[in-house]
Amino acid sequence: MSFLSPGRTVRPGDSGLQTLIAVGTVRMFAKNAHIALPLMPALLFVVFAFLLPILWFLSQATNGRPVVSVIPATAEAIAGWDGVGLPQDDVFEALVRDLTQAEPADVASLARELNFRQAGNRRLILQAARELEADLGGEARARLEAINGAWASPEIWRVIRQSARTFTTYNILESLDLEAGPDGGVSVKPVDDRLFLGVYARTLTISLTVTVICVLLGYPLAYAVANAPARTAAILMLLVLLPFWTSLLVRTLAWMVIFQRQGILNGVLIEAGLMSEGLQFLRTRFAVIVSMTHIMLPFVVLPLISVMKKIPPNYMNAAESLGAGRIRALVSVYLPLTLPGLSAGVVLVMTLSLGFYVTPMLLGGGGDQMISNLVATFVNRSLNWGLAAALGLWLIVFAMAFIAVVGGTLSSKKWAVS
Amino acid sequence: MPHLSRILYGTFVAATLFFLVAPVIAIIPMSFSSGEFFIYPLPGFSLGWYGEILSDARWQRAFVNSLVIGVSSAAIATVLGTLAALSLVHMRSIFSRIAFGLLLLPMLVPVVIVSVSLFYFYSKLGLVGTRTGLILGHATLGLPFVVVTVLATLRNYNFTLDRAALSLGAGRLRTFLTVTLPLIAPGVLSGAVFAFAVSLDEVVVTLFLASPEHTTLPREIFSGIRESISPAVVAAATVTIGLSCCLLGLLALIRR
Numbered sequence: 001m002s003f004l005s006p007g008r009t010v011r012p013g014d015s016g017l018q019t020l021i022a023v024g025t026v027r028m029f030a031k032n033a034h035i036a037l038p039l040m041p042a043l044l045f046v047v048f049a050f051l052l053p054i055l056w057f058l059s060q061a062t063n064g065r066p067v068v069s070v071i072p073a074t075a076e077a078i079a080g081w082d083g084v085g086l087p088q089d090d091v092f093e094a095l096v097r098d099l100t101q102a103e104p105a106d107v108a109s110l111a112r113e114l115n116f117r118q119a120g121n122r123r124l125i126l127q128a129a130r131e132l133e134a135d136l137g138g139e140a141r142a143r144l145e146a147i148n149g150a151w152a153s154p155e156i157w158r159v160i161r162q163s164a165r166t167f168t169t170y171n172i173l174e175s176l177d178l179e180a181g182p183d184g185g186v187s188v189k190p191v192d193d194r195l196f197l198g199v200y201a202r203t204l205t206i207s208l209t210v211t212v213i214c215v216l217l218g219y220p221l222a223y224a225v226a227n228a229p230a231r232t233a234a235i236l237m238l239l240v241l242l243p244f245w246t247s248l249l250v251r252t253l254a255w256m257v258i259f260q261r262q263g264i265l266n267g268v269l270i271e272a273g274l275m276s277e278g279l280q281f282l283r284t285r286f287a288v289i290v291s292m293t294h295i296m297l298p299f300v301v302l303p304l305i306s307v308m309k310k311i312p313p314n315y316m317n318a319a320e321s322l323g324a325g326r327i328r329a330l331v332s333v334y335l336p337l338t339l340p341g342l343s344a345g346v347v348l349v350m351t352l353s354l355g356f357y358v359t360p361m362l363l364g365g366g367g368d369q370m371i372s373n374l375v376a377t378f379v380n381r382s383l384n385w386g387l388a389a390a391l392g393l394w395l396i397v398f399a400m401a402f403i404a405v406v407g408g409t410l411s412s413k414k415w416a417v418s
Numbered sequence: 419m420p421h422l423s424r425i426l427y428g429t430f431v432a433a434t435l436f437f438l439v440a441p442v443i444a445i446i447p448m449s450f451s452s453g454e455f456f457i458y459p460l461p462g463f464s465l466g467w468y469g470e471i472l473s474d475a476r477w478q479r480a481f482v483n484s485l486v487i488g489v490s491s492a493a494i495a496t497v498l499g500t501l502a503a504l505s506l507v508h509m510r511s512i513f514s515r516i517a518f519g520l521l522l523l524p525m526l527v528p529v530v531i532v533s534v535s536l537f538y539f540y541s542k543l544g545l546v547g548t549r550t551g552l553i554l555g556h557a558t559l560g561l562p563f564v565v566v567t568v569l570a571t572l573r574n575y576n577f578t579l580d581r582a583a584l585s586l587g588a589g590r591l592r593t594f595l596t597v598t599l600p601l602i603a604p605g606v607l608s609g610a611v612f613a614f615a616v617s618l619d620e621v622v623v624t625l626f627l628a629s630p631e632h633t634t635l636p637r638e639i640f641s642g643i644r645e646s647i648s649p650a651v652v653a654a655a656t657v658t659i660g661l662s663c664c665l666l667g668l669l670a671l672i673r674r
Contacts, residue, residue, distance in 0.1 A: 024513035034590060039505035039517060042498035042561065046520050050558045053539035054531060060538070217434045224431040236435070243438050245662040247619030249636050250655045253643055254441040257448060257456045257652065264444060267457050297438060355528025357622055362643060372530035379534050379626075392531045399528070 021047070058396075061175075061389035064168035067160075070110040071098035075164035078157070083182045087157050092140040095160075099129045116384050117159045117170065124150055158182060168386075175390035196374070200394065203370040206285070206360075207353035210292045211300075214349050215342070217293070218300040222341075225301070226308035237305070244298035252359045255291040256282065259363070283365035291359055296352065300345030307341030343410035350406070351399045371395045442659065449653035456647075467653040477654060479631070480638040484618055487549065487634060491556035492614035498557075499564025499613070500606050504594075506565070507572040518565075525562040532559070533626040540627060547629030555623045560613030567612060571605025607672045615665050618658070 021043075068075045073094035081087040099107065107129045115122035131147045144151040162170050162180060173179060177194040178186050188194075225236045243251065258264045259281035266278035281287050311334065319329035357372035369377075371391055378388040448456050452464035471477040502521060506514055524532065536555050537546060545551035579601070583593040599606070621636040628637060635658055642651035 020513075020516065024511075024516070035508045036505055038501035039509075039514075042502035042521060042565070043517055045494075045498055046523070046558060046561065049554050050524055050532070051520065054527065054535040057531070057535035057538045217437070220427065221431050221434045224427075239435050239439050241666060242663070243442050245615065245666045246442050246659055247621075247636060247662065249619070249621045249639060249643075250445075250658055251442065253639065253647070253651070253655050254445045256643065256647060257445050258441055260456060260647075263456050294437065294441060297434075351526055355530065357528075357530045358640075372528055375530050375534060379537070385538065388534060392528075392534065395528055395531065399526070 057385070058389050058393050060385040061171045061387075061393050062167050062169065063386065064163060064165045064170075067110060067113050067163045067168075068166055070102050070106045071095060071160075071164060074098050074160065078161045078164060081157070081161060083154075083158060083161060083184065086152070086154055087161075089139075089141055091157070092144055092151075096132055096140040096143060099125075100132050102129070104129075112383075113386075114159055114163060116382065116387065117163060118155070120150075121156065121159060124148055124156060154182070171386040171390040172393075174387060175394060196391065199369070199371060199374055200398070202368070203354060203395075204398065206289060206292070206356075206368075206370065207350055209289055210296055210353045211346055211349045213289070213293045214296050214300045215346065218297055218304060218345065219338075219342070221297075222301045222304035222308055226305050226311075227313075240298050240301055240305075243294070244302070248295055249358060251295055252291055252362050255287065255294065255363060259287050282363065283368075285364065285368050288360050288364040288368045291363055292353060292356060295359065296349045299348045299352065300342075303341040303344040303348070304338060305341075307338050311337050339410055343406055346410065347403055347406050350402050354395060354399050354402070371398075445652055446656050446659065449649055449656040451649055454649065456649075456652075467649045470650050471654050471657075476633075477635075477638060480633050480635045481657075483549075483632055484635040487553055487556060487632075488614045488617040490553045491560055491617045492610050494553070494557035495560035495564050495613040496606060496610040499561050499609055500568050500602075503565050503568035503572055504598075506569055507575075521565045522562045524558045529559075529622045533623045536623065537626045546627060547632070549632050552624060552627050552632060555627055556617040556620055557613075559620060559623065560616045563612035563616060564606075564609035567609035568602065568605045571602045571608075575602055604672050608669055611665055611669050611672070615662065618661060618665075 071094075074091060077091045077094040078087060081091060102110070107125065111122040111125035111129075114125055128144060128147050128151070132143065150156055162168065169180075173186060175196055177189045177197050179189050180186055221240075225233055225240065228236055260266070261278045261280065261282070263278075263281075265281060269275050270278065315333055315337070316329050319333040320326065324332070354370075355372055356370055357376065360368050360370045361373055371394065375388045375391045375395070378384040378391070445456075447460060449467055450463055450465065451460045452462035452466065453460065499521075502517075506518055509517075532555075536551070540546045540548075540551045545554075575598070579597055580593050583597045584590070588596070619636060620634075621640050624634050624637045625640065628634065633641075635654065639651055639654050639658070642648070642654065
């Protein structure tokens with residue numbers, strides 16, 4: 001960490017980014033305070049009202065404190081258990097002690113957390129806490145096993161062992177459809193129990209499909225706008241900007257109206273004699289892809305237009321006069337020149353598509369829901385922050401990976417000379 | 419280009435434009451229908467659905483909320499974003515590139531993650547269901563648009579004018595207010611319009627953070643869609659299309 005000035009010590013809690021910002025801030029202030037100062041309000045605002053909340057939320061994916069804070073003694077004791085058979089007596093004793101000392105609200109939140117891991121755990125915990133309150137004394141193991149036979153089998157103890165850690169990998173594994181065995185080994189869940197891998201694949205497929213269609217439709221359109229006479233170009237531009245400025249929700253609503261069983265599209269199809277009764281368009285993958293393409297198309301067209309307008313027409317003439325055919329000139333001269341605009345458009349469409357929420361929810365069926373919908377569901381239905389955060393983490397990872405890949409392959413340097 | 423391929427190309431472009439524009443245009447007449455169903459030809463012309471939303475207290479409140487939240491969040495975003503752009507235009511260090519990236523993040527992070535994170539964060543601060551929380555959330559989403567727009571304007575700004583003012587004895591604040599700001603005003607106003615439009619169209623953050631008394635126009639349209647799509651909802655949607663067109667026109671006027 002050579003960029004750190006010698007006077008500053010790094011506390012273990014500092015993340016690299018915070019340190020970098022702090023150091024950068026100090027340096028800028030030392031040099032040109034009047035230049036850097038106006039940046040600070042916006043920067044502080046984004047960091048505190050946006051970045052830190054997001055990082056805080058995402059960190060819930062590995063945060064085991066909601067469990068550990070309720071049963072601290074158990075957490076400590078169970079760490080020494082090897083996961084085979086039943087835990088030692090001191091673990092039972094610690095749990096009995098923790099449950100009798102915890103506030104009812106905390107017990108409830110513990111029960112909720114453990115229930116995310118396995119349905120039925122809520123009842124188990126609440127029942128144990130309630131009945132331990134009532135009867136006093138006796139050996140811990142016997143008391144728990146008398147309350148419910150489940151305490152005499154290793155499953156619940158494995159769940160507790162896995163959850164009662166300040167840093168838990170449970171949600172990360174779960175979000176990848178992986179499970180940790182009793183011995184700590186990690187394996188893929190059986191096909192029927194997999195929940196998330198299919199949703200990732202679906203999200204990527206939908207986004208890629210939309211991106212490809214947007215490029216196929218958008219490139220020729222952008223070419224037409226960029227090379228039209230000024231007056232026509234202005235009108236065409238307006239036609240691209242009008243839907244771009246219409247809100248996403250309204251455009252989704254428009255497609256719902258069009259796709260309804262008694263809607264416009266079915267009306268046209270029946271009128272044209274193509275079919276005798278309406279087709280089901282709502283709640284289909286088709287509807288999701290068509291409307292997402294409609295919403296995303298301007299994002300690829302607009303950057304392309306601005307790049308294409310800067311390409312002098314005589315480049316193409318030069319290529320053709322040197323003997324290249326029209327197609328050859330397009331592919332080896334024109335296309336490479338438009339790559340900056342194309343990659344900007346592709347990155348925008350892909351990253352924005354990955355995060356779609358409203359459109360799949362309103363136009364898609366159960367099998368068309370994307371990662372965002374799942375994140376929202378886990379928060380809305382059960383306040384399962386851990387799993388929601390793990391899913392959100394993957395959404396961001398996919399977007400970043402895509403930006404890196406496109407940035408690498410579509411960079412104009414690679415293509416220009418060939 | 420040979421004749422046939424030219425016709426094919428023209429048709430392709432026309433079809434793509436039709437695909438872009440037709441859905442938005444197609445729903446507008448539906449709001450003037452006297453019937454309940456969305457089918458052409460319309461059974462008759464009526465302004466009844468507009469009367470319904472105009473007289474409904476829920477839609478009125480949503481409209482007012484949208485304006486209040488939009489104006490407040492655009493104001494915050496415009497002030498912060500303009501100041502930030504004034505710094506960024508002079509800076510070349512790696513720090514300024516990181517800062518620029520950070521300021522653009524709200525545009526790129528999936529909106530559900532933003533919403534859920536703010537919901538989590540605000541729930542610890544007691545800001546969920548407050549208008550303040552909603553305004554702050556919308557302001558972050560609008561900020562990148564202001565930064566980008568104002569920065570683009572400043573890149574074409576002649577800073578010799580500032581130096582002239584300074585050398586003639588004006589302070590930095592006076593120079594900014596009387597020389598720089600009037601000259602970059604079109605850029606700043608465009609940024610403000612962008613930020614306002616972002617807030618006006620925003621539905622997901624509102625969905626997570628707004629209490630029933632702070633619902634906005636898109637939020638009300640959303641619940642209308644969930645219940646049953648009536649022409650009243652389409653009438654409200656047409657109103658927002660009209661607002662968007664006004665903003666687009668405003669932008670064209672500013673940039674002239």
